[in-house]
């Protein structure tokens with residue numbers, strides 16, 4: 360091409376006559392050969408300047424600076440857009456919908472890949488053969504929490520019970536989010552395809568609806584997305600599911616003549632760690648312990664121990680032992696199995712009942728000191744004492760809790776409560792059984808402030824507080840007693856005035872309650888080393 364030269368010939372805009380100012384040696388060839396408004400493109404040989412290789416003449420009227428006039432642009436636009444409209448209408452009318460969708464998605468994918476060739480796409484389909492794809496279900500839940508200003512269509516729904524709207528991505532909608540600086544685009548796609556399985560589809564016709572998620576990101580981030588982002592999404596989904604989970608309370612049903620089994624109702628106890636009157640450091644220690652426990656699945660596996668945790672709650676009546684159990688269940692979203700040992704007649708029945716409990720649950724054995732006389736309890740005195748299944752023994756209880764029951768389930772918590780720790784059999788307190796001893800004691804001033812906030816909505820100070828703090832120094836009062844006083848009126852001044860009278864009255868009488876002589880307060884951890892040594896035997 361080096362021996363060629365391109366030359367434009369154009370009539371002068373300043374002269375209203377047929378004159379062609381030209382360039383180079385070709386001027387003689389084309390002079391006076393153009394009409395006004397004409398433009399000519401010459402390709403000439405550089406070696407023989409007068410030799411025209413190609414000649415193109417444009418008759419379109421040109422603007423002063425060589426650009427097309429607005430009328431030309433408009434005419435071109437009108438003709439192109441009407442052609443596109445015509446094509447579009449024809450495409451929609453003639454081509455079947457499935458084919459349309461296929462063509463459009465093929466085009467989209469083609470352009471997407473050619474424009475961004477280093478992109479990677481993960482496809483997560485709704486089902487894996489016959490089985491539902493767990494990942495797809497999880498992604499669907501995850502997407503309900505996402506919103507994006509760019510999304511222009513969402514599917515929303517609401518159940519009768521739920522006050523919140525649930526939103527889902529609609530077909531072909533996309534959401535983009537950033538994870539560790541990586542841009543990840545989620546797209547939800549559903550498409551009707553022909554049912555080749557021969558089974559009836561939910562749509563009634565021979566078609567089935569295929570749904571899937573596409574995750575698009577740069578190829579270099581493939582490993583981060585697979586190894587870190589997807590596990591992160593699954594963890595988020597677990598938390599979302601947990602937040603929605605309804606905690607159940609299981610108690611022993613009593614159907615005449617039939618073996619006892621668990622009956623369940625929704626746990627209505629609204630106690631939480633926030634509403635619980637407890638020293639803040641003790642509360643934190645317990646929450647941290649629970650958090651660690653639920654996170655340590657692999658750890659328990661590695662050290663060869665059952666994934667279980669035992670807590671002993673002890674203290675006078677009305678100090679919040681049951682409230683703490685409810686707070687733990689609400690915090691972890693674990694069901695509660697409330698077992699009254701006086702209803703259990705034999706080791707055999709005890710095992711059967713425990714095997715009927717589910718994972719992620721709390722087994723509560725309340726008032727263990729007074730509910731049953733272990734280990735000598737028998738059903739029938741004339742039976743052979745060596746038959747352990749026919750009597751209920753302490754060793755039966757502990758062995759089963761330590762052994763088979765705890766190892767055939769996951770995330771099991773067992774809680775014993777007692778008003779009198781001193782009365783308990785030392786075997787129960789052995790390290791490895793009860794990992795944490797929690798003393799629920801009389802109310803402290805810190806605990807009182809929690810109750811004042813919960814019951815009277817006093818978040819900071821009240822002029823009665825100083826007086827109440829002084830009285831707490833000289834009288835022992837349970838949270839249950841104080842809660843009772845704080846509920847007497849909706850006027851906080853009246854309630855606190857009543858509480859001051861109540862405390863003064865108590866002070867006068869100098870009444871001591873229950874196990875006031877206890878010297879060990881709060882949360883007590885059993886050293887891990889000790890636990891390991893003694894684990895597994897009664």
Ligand SMILES: Nc1ncnc2c1ncn2[C@@H]1O[C@H](COP(=O)(O)OP(=O)(O)OP(=O)(O)O)[C@@H](O)[C@H]1O
Nearest residue numbers: 634635636675676677678679680681682838839842
């Ligand atoms: N620590 C606490 N924090 C908040 N509220 C409490 C606390 N302790 C007791 N209460 C209030 O007192 C009521 C009775 O408390 P709860 O049944 O939890 O005590 P308990 O120690 O289990 O008693 P018992 O030993 O008699 O079973 C609860 O419903 C709650 O309203």
